[in-house]
Amino acid sequence: MTEVTKTLCPYCGVGCGLEVSPPAQPGKATHRDGQGNPIWRVRGDKAHPSSQGMVCVKGATIAESLDKNRLHYPMVRDSLDQKFRRVSWDEAFDLITKRIQAVRFTQGPEAICMYGSGQFQTEDYYIAQKLLKGCLGSNNFDANSRLCMSSAVAGYIQSFGADGPPCCYEDLELTDCAFLIGTNTAECHPIVFNRLEKYHKRNRKVKMIVVDPRRTPTAEAADLHLAIRPGTDIDLLNGIAHLLMRWNYIDVGFIDDCTSNFPAYAEVICHYSPEIVADRCGIDIKDLETAARYWGESQRVLSLWSMGVNQSSEGTAKVRTIINLHLMTGQIGKPGAGPFSLTGQPNAMGGREAGGLAHLLPGYRLVKNPQHRAEVEEFWGLKRGQISPNPGLTAWDMITGLEDGTVGLLWIAATNPAVSMPDLERTKAALMRSPFTIYQDAYYPTETATYAHVLLPAAQWSEKTGVMTNSERTVTLCPAFRRPPGEAKADWEIFAEVGRRLGFVGEFAFANSAEVYAEFVKLTRDRPCDMTGLSHEQLRSQGPTQWPHPAEEMGRTGDGEINFTPPPHHKSPNTQSSKRLYTNLRFHTPDGRARFGAYHSRGLAEPPDPDYPFVLTTGRLYGHWHTLTRTGRIEKTRQMHPEPFIEIHPRDAARLEITDNQLVEVRSRRSKTFFPAKITKAIAPGTVFVPMHWGALWADNAEANALTHPESCPDSLQPELKACAVQLIPVTAE
Numbered sequence: 001m002t003e004v005t006k007t008l009c010p011y012c013g014v015g016c017g018l019e020v021s022p023p024a025q026p027g028k029a030t031h032r033d034g035q036g037n038p039i040w041r042v043r044g045d046k047a048h049p050s051s052q053g054m055v056c057v058k059g060a061t062i063a064e065s066l067d068k069n070r071l072h073y074p075m076v077r078d079s080l081d082q083k084f085r086r087v088s089w090d091e092a093f094d095l096i097t098k099r100i101q102a103v104r105f106t107q108g109p110e111a112i113c114m115y116g117s118g119q120f121q122t123e124d125y126y127i128a129q130k131l132l133k134g135c136l137g138s139n140n141f142d143a144n145s146r147l148c149m150s151s152a153v154a155g156y157i158q159s160f161g162a163d164g165p166p167c168c169y170e171d172l173e174l175t176d177c178a179f180l181i182g183t184n185t186a187e188c189h190p191i192v193f194n195r196l197e198k199y200h201k202r203n204r205k206v207k208m209i210v211v212d213p214r215r216t217p218t219a220e221a222a223d224l225h226l227a228i229r230p231g232t233d234i235d236l237l238n239g240i241a242h243l244l245m246r247w248n249y250i251d252v253g254f255i256d257d258c259t260s261n262f263p264a265y266a267e268v269i270c271h272y273s274p275e276i277v278a279d280r281c282g283i284d285i286k287d288l289e290t291a292a293r294y295w296g297e298s299q300r301v302l303s304l305w306s307m308g309v310n311q312s313s314e315g316t317a318k319v320r321t322i323i324n325l326h327l328m329t330g331q332i333g334k335p336g337a338g339p340f341s342l343t344g345q346p347n348a349m350g351g352r353e354a355g356g357l358a359h360l361l362p363g364y365r366l367v368k369n370p371q372h373r374a375e376v377e378e379f380w381g382l383k384r385g386q387i388s389p390n391p392g393l394t395a396w397d398m399i400t401g402l403e404d405g406t407v408g409l410l411w412i413a414a415t416n417p418a419v420s421m422p423d424l425e426r427t428k429a430a431l432m433r434s435p436f437t438i439y440q441d442a443y444y445p446t447e448t449a450t451y452a453h454v455l456l457p458a459a460q461w462s463e464k465t466g467v468m469t470n471s472e473r474t475v476t477l478c479p480a481f482r483r484p485p486g487e488a489k490a491d492w493e494i495f496a497e498v499g500r501r502l503g504f505v506g507e508f509a510f511a512n513s514a515e516v517y518a519e520f521v522k523l524t525r526d527r528p529c530d531m532t533g534l535s536h537e538q539l540r541s542q543g544p545t546q547w548p549h550p551a552e553e554m555g556r557t558g559d560g561e562i563n564f565t566p567p568p569h570h571k572s573p574n575t576q577s578s579k580r581l582y583t584n585l586r587f588h589t590p591d592g593r594a595r596f597g598a599y600h601s602r603g604l605a606e607p608p609d610p611d612y613p614f615v616l617t618t619g620r621l622y623g624h625w626h627t628l629t630r631t632g633r634i635e636k637t638r639q640m641h642p643e644p645f646i647e648i649h650p651r652d653a654a655r656l657e658i659t660d661n662q663l664v665e666v667r668s669r670r671s672k673t674f675f676p677a678k679i680t681k682a683i684a685p686g687t688v689f690v691p692m693h694w695g696a697l698w699a700d701n702a703e704a705n706a707l708t709h710p711e712s713c714p715d716s717l718q719p720e721l722k723a724c725a726v727q728l729i730p731v732t733a734e
């Protein structure tokens, strides 16, 4: 077989197109990994509109991970101190359904939880929602997107009336000013950065501003790097707004015609004079003014952000404060401009579309909205009122639910919370107390498998057919091109079989994932994420396609008709497109206007103090992916960063008498860890940086999230994984 399969890279939300072909090809040497195993050939798909043939080291080496450390068979054990024993799928399903029924009838459906993942395909997400929120009556489905993008979701909904990044990657090459805040794009979204950097180098008039406490590779490429103190993002953003207002760079026509709540916002930003802001942020006043001038003088400003903004106890406020800048300057709904969140996981967007967070329902619907619940109940053939009106437990709520005994069954799939959750000692202690944990994953061992009673082998990317949506709303079909190992099954097939065994036979009578997707697409009709007309067949023949599909027309928002005339001075076409949202300058709010959010800065949930004088910030490294389940087992990516470290500024290192590579004990109020020191001016004095990838399987006492805390944004309920207070103690030889 020499045929090429077009698919999508299953690592990050950039969503690069890949072409995969078999290891053995006539007349060519078979591709092999370091151990001599044949590996599939992978290259970038030049026809994919998002990546245009580009691929980073993770995508290029993905095939080397496919056969390593796979879970082949269902396994069970009665308690965590026992060894697993292999069972048949029939025995595993029987055990799971009995436990679900027992918990339903003794504790109620709210005691059943599922914690899923942006690694799911949309079909997996959809079937999980139907099982949990529809059939079982528990809204307790949350995904690791809660730790990644939920502040962006909340920010978009509050500002625009609906979720959804308004921009597309083409905007990277059309902007006059790229404003990157809380995103190390060069390392975490490399192909987005490649596109932006190439354009920036070609067009010297184009400005790039990077806001980050670290001098990352992204910051190195910027015209202006604002190394603000952690937790002062809103001060900075309000300070830029203050200057835009003072210098009359605002778009009064846009504000008058297309927005609401500007007076409250204007009242807030008048308190953020350049002197106050520069002092709080720890930056030069001239740099603040330069940033404001770049914004104000640009015809088209594009903001990019990621977890540096979202993973914060004021994450939603930060997102809305970024959006405010676009609203006050009319920088939205036109090429090269707009607020653009970059998703972390490959299908975090698909999860949002399918309702894959505890407060969502499929088709960008909200659990709290009675009409939305009624629409889904009717579509699923449920009794009126069957979907609970209460948002379910979030990722961290599930941990506290295990602590207080209200969670009776936890089903974790395609994610590794024993590394990625905050306050890991507490997380692990809670997992130890779980009465019954099902862990469904492609890989074994993982840190989380340690806490499971049941292991279910999941087919992964390449072994199941489904769709994924990337950060620019492009939907790509990812066909299966190899058989799953052992008895592994697609996640959606596992959920559907459990549903049927619980008695919901008709609800889960799907012959294949194409039928699942077809049903899901019907639920998106006339919703902001409309995918009407998309199907596996259509995506296979036409290739990757953006939503809304077909492009929204004036007067079709799904939330009622609004009479609206765009302001005459705005040069956007009076129509909606799939490339960009809000080109008609009509938003999904009841009055059709985008809403300003008026926020004062609250700072960090756990600021430094004399006992814990440093701010620890965490992040990701080029070449690695999340908890190393794949990239830790690929020689090339493993060698790029073989072990964790802590970055310390030379001034702090000198004061504490820490030398390069010396082991440092890092203590927070929750735990202590040990890292070799990397002394570098890339980090600001008073701040230290640790990569988050390494869990207990890979390094002893070097888990970044052992130190972090779970304080969360009140709106998005996303924990502040990006910052906590720590003390540093050099370890000296006895």
Ligand code: SF4
Binding pocket: 009, 010, 011, 012, 013, 014, 015, 016, 051, 054, 055, 056, 057, 058, 059, 060, 189, 190, 191, 192
């Ligand atoms: Fe994969 Fe992201 Fe790299 Fe693209 S940028 S190849 S999606 S990891």
